[in-house]
Amino acid sequence: MTKNIKKQGFITDMHCASCANKVEKALSSSDAITNAKVDISKKIVTIQFNPSHITERELKALVKDVGYTLQFDTDEKYEPVHKQDSNSHKHHNHEHTQGKYICPMHCEGDKTYDKPGDCPECGMHLKKEESVGSSKQVYTCPMHPEVKQDKSGSCPKCGMDLVPEKVEESSDEEKAYKKMAKKFWIALVLSFPVFVIAMSDVIPFINLDSIAPKSVWNWIQFALATPVIFYSSGSFFKRGWSSIRRWSPNMWTLISFGVGSAYLFSVVGLLLPGIFPSQFKDATGNVHLYFEAAAVILTLVLLGQVMELKAHSKTNSAIKALLGLVPPVARVIRDGEEIEIPLEEVKVGDLLKVKPGEKIPVDGIIYKGEAVIDESMITGEPIPVEKAKDEKVTGGTINGKTAFELKAKKVGRDTLLAQIIEMVNTASRSRAPIQKLADTVAKYFVQIVISISIITFTVWAIWGPEPAYVYAFVNAVAVLIIACPCALGLATPMSIMVGSGRMANAGVLVKDARAIEEMNKVDTLIIDKTGTITE
CATH class of the missing domain: 3.30.70.100 (Alpha-Beta Plaits)
Structure with a gap:
C-alpha cells in the first residue's frame, strides 16, 4: 500500500x-x-x-x-520563494529602498506589494508608500554632463570634482495618471461623435440621414466605439473577469456586465440583424444599437480613474516634501579623509562632516565643534538653536554658519524623520470606523444589484409596453451601470488618504483614521504651558 x-x-x-x-x-x-x-x-x-x-x-x-x-519545484518554470535576507534586520537603512505598494481600498488589510500595478482583489491602482530609502545617486561633471558614475571622484576629461546629479523622476502615481489620462482623452474624442450620431434622431438641427443611410452610421459607431472598449478600457474588463474568477464581485463586475452586454448586443445587432424580432428594429429594419451607451459610460469611468490617480499623486507630494529634507549623500570621515557616499551607506558610529548651510543627513550627536541649527522643521520654532559637543541633532535640520563633525546614532528607518514619514503612511492606510459599514454594504451590494437587474428585465419583458424586450434590455443594463458602487467603496479611503496627506503638508500628524473621523466632535483645544502655537 x-x-x-x-x-x-x-x-x-x-x-x-x-x-x-x-x-x-x-x-x-x-x-x-x-x-x-x-x-x-x-x-x-x-x-x-x-x-x-x-x-x-x-x-x-x-x-x-x-x-x-x-x-512545484519540479516544474520547468518554477518560481522559487524569495526568502528574507538574513541581514535585513541588522541594517535597517537598506530595507524597502524601492517603497511598498498597498491597495487604497484596504481590501487585503495591510497587505503590501513590491511592484506597482492593480490590486488583484478590487482592481484599484496600488498606492506607493514613500519611505526613507535610496534611489541610486549619480555623479556628473559640471563641465561635461555626459560623464556619469555611481560614486564621487574627479572627471576623467577635465579633472573637476564630480557633483551629485539631481534626477527628477516621475512617481509611479504620476506615470499611472499620465497613462490613464491619455486613454481618457482618446476615449473622449472617439465617444463624442458616437454620442452625436446616436442622438441625431432627437436633435432637430442634425439630419445625418441626408448625408448617409443609418446602416452606414451604425458601422461608423462600431468603428469609433471599439477602440474605447478594447484600448482605453480593456483593463476594466480584465478586472471584472478577475473578480468573477475569484468569486469576489465588485464595481468592475457591474461595469463589465453592463457595458459588455450593451456592446455585444450592438455588435450582434450590426452583423446579424435578421436574428432579432421586429420589436428590436426601427422602421428601416435596423436594430437599435447601444454603442454610445458603452462608449460614454466607459469614458465617464475613465474620468473617475483619472481623478483618483490625480488624488493619489497629490497625496504623496506631502511625504515627498518630507523626504526632500534629507540630503541624498553624506560626507563621511574615514582614515582622516572626507568621502562622499550615498546616504543609505551611512552606518551607526560613522563620523560625518557637516558644512555650513548643509542639511544634517542622520540623527546623531556633535562629536567635534559647535553649531547653530535651524530645527523649525521638527519643532516649528523659527529661532535657530545652539548646539555644543555631545548634544543631539536631528536628520533633516539645517546647519548654520559653522562646520562640525557628527557621530551617527540613528540611520535609515530609525531616524526621527523616517518615523514621522512612517506615521503618515500608517495614518493613510488605517481604516476609519465608518469604513466597516461601507464594507458590509459593499459585500452584498453587487449580488443584490445583479438580482435587481434580472428582476427588472423580467418585469419589463412581461408587463412593459412594446417593444417590451427592448425596454427590458435597456433598463436591466441601466440598473447594472448606474448602481456601480464606485463612490460607496472609494469615499472613505480616498478621504483618509487625501486628508492625512494635506495635514502632513501643514505640519499636522495624526495617529490613525479614527482620530480624523472623530475630529468633528472636538469643541475645545487644550495646550500645555510649553506648547508653541504659530498660527
Whole structure:
C-alpha cells in the first residue's frame, strides 16, 4: 500500500487570507488529500496526499478550478520563494529602498506589494508608500554632463570634482495618471461623435440621414466605439473577469456586465440583424444599437480613474516634501579623509562632516565643534538653536554658519524623520470606523444589484409596453451601470488618504483614521504651558 507523502508547492497569485481559504477548501475536497495547509506570507502550500490516488497534475487542476496557479519545484518554470535576507534586520537603512505598494481600498488589510500595478482583489491602482530609502545617486561633471558614475571622484576629461546629479523622476502615481489620462482623452474624442450620431434622431438641427443611410452610421459607431472598449478600457474588463474568477464581485463586475452586454448586443445587432424580432428594429429594419451607451459610460469611468490617480499623486507630494529634507549623500570621515557616499551607506558610529548651510543627513550627536541649527522643521520654532559637543541633532535640520563633525546614532528607518514619514503612511492606510459599514454594504451590494437587474428585465419583458424586450434590455443594463458602487467603496479611503496627506503638508500628524473621523466632535483645544502655537 502506497504511503501518504508531503509536498510543498508555490502559488504565485495568492494574496490574502480569503485566497488561502479557497485554496485549502479546494484541496481538502479530495479524499486523496489528508491535509492541506497554506502559508500566505510565503505563498507556500503544504499538501499531504496519496500519490497513487491523485497526481500532481490533478492537484494543480483542483487549485486552478478556484482561480489560482499551483507550481512545484519540479516544474520547468518554477518560481522559487524569495526568502528574507538574513541581514535585513541588522541594517535597517537598506530595507524597502524601492517603497511598498498597498491597495487604497484596504481590501487585503495591510497587505503590501513590491511592484506597482492593480490590486488583484478590487482592481484599484496600488498606492506607493514613500519611505526613507535610496534611489541610486549619480555623479556628473559640471563641465561635461555626459560623464556619469555611481560614486564621487574627479572627471576623467577635465579633472573637476564630480557633483551629485539631481534626477527628477516621475512617481509611479504620476506615470499611472499620465497613462490613464491619455486613454481618457482618446476615449473622449472617439465617444463624442458616437454620442452625436446616436442622438441625431432627437436633435432637430442634425439630419445625418441626408448625408448617409443609418446602416452606414451604425458601422461608423462600431468603428469609433471599439477602440474605447478594447484600448482605453480593456483593463476594466480584465478586472471584472478577475473578480468573477475569484468569486469576489465588485464595481468592475457591474461595469463589465453592463457595458459588455450593451456592446455585444450592438455588435450582434450590426452583423446579424435578421436574428432579432421586429420589436428590436426601427422602421428601416435596423436594430437599435447601444454603442454610445458603452462608449460614454466607459469614458465617464475613465474620468473617475483619472481623478483618483490625480488624488493619489497629490497625496504623496506631502511625504515627498518630507523626504526632500534629507540630503541624498553624506560626507563621511574615514582614515582622516572626507568621502562622499550615498546616504543609505551611512552606518551607526560613522563620523560625518557637516558644512555650513548643509542639511544634517542622520540623527546623531556633535562629536567635534559647535553649531547653530535651524530645527523649525521638527519643532516649528523659527529661532535657530545652539548646539555644543555631545548634544543631539536631528536628520533633516539645517546647519548654520559653522562646520562640525557628527557621530551617527540613528540611520535609515530609525531616524526621527523616517518615523514621522512612517506615521503618515500608517495614518493613510488605517481604516476609519465608518469604513466597516461601507464594507458590509459593499459585500452584498453587487449580488443584490445583479438580482435587481434580472428582476427588472423580467418585469419589463412581461408587463412593459412594446417593444417590451427592448425596454427590458435597456433598463436591466441601466440598473447594472448606474448602481456601480464606485463612490460607496472609494469615499472613505480616498478621504483618509487625501486628508492625512494635506495635514502632513501643514505640519499636522495624526495617529490613525479614527482620530480624523472623530475630529468633528472636538469643541475645545487644550495646550500645555510649553506648547508653541504659530498660527
